[in-house]
Amino acid sequence: MVVPAGYYLLLAAALFTIGVVGVLVRRNIIVMFMCVELMLNSVNLTLVTFSRINGNLEGQVLSFFVMVVAAAEVTVGLALIVNLFRLKASTDADDVDALRS
């Protein structure tokens, strides 16, 4: 029983889809943010798989850069969420409707 490289790509696609559906369905901002992390991870898995398919390490280097950007994004995003919570006293995305007429 062999594992074609496409199986990993299928799994990454499924994880990405779960992340997208989570962002669309959930209303808690922090959980939506976690789903974004899920999507970033699935893309990283795709990059590492293609790195193995192509036989060079550049995909892994790009994946490393994605991790760095994700770390920076989480830092700033969580600070924004804390600020939003101070303002609205909730983490529900539906409560952030200041621009609604």
Place this chain on the structure above:
Amino acid sequence: MVAVLAQAASAQPSTAEFFVFVVIGAISLGSALCVVILRNAVHAALMLVVNFFTIAVFYAVLEAQFLATVQVIVYAGAIMVLFLFVLMLLGVDAEQDLRANPAIPAQRPAAAVLGLVLFAALAISVAGPYLQRTSACPSGEAGAAAADTAASMPCAGLAAANEQGNTQGVGALLFGEYVWPFEVTSVLLVIAALGAMVLGRKDERPEDLVDVHVEADPVAADPVGAYRADVGEEV
């Protein structure tokens, strides 16, 4: 389980990979679903930790040992601690009722349909060409010869690239060809840390700051009075 895996590993390398893929893949998908489904945000965060660990296992299987380590340290360590810290800090671990009506009618069916379409598109376009048995990656030394017989869309494998070791290979690329982006990421991290500090601090009034002695400075305490005294106006 361990005995089965060990037996499989001794029989054929790719069989062990298959078992690892099935078991860890099921855990990965299940934990990802739990992140979306679980009502308690803290439980969702813990399920996300499980998912990060399974991704780390996949990196190790895919011959990316350095990234597997970084995944555990950065994601399962730093990022998840940050998430849980914010969850505890805000005290929003109250359960959210997922059965409540969403703001947009038919939001969930629409999201499910869109998700299925997205998955089908990704599966056909990205994964489709690599689903044949010939796309199996050669693992280690044993599969190096098998790669030559692959018909279409073969998998090269990282045996040659990882010859000096995976960490050495990634390091040579990072500090060689990609040294400029690598330096830029350090700037990015500093900016992110500064931004988080600026965003995260409270809006303090000047008199709350320890360093500013407002009372000692008459102009700052009563600017209008000081201006009037300056121009010689009687108050």
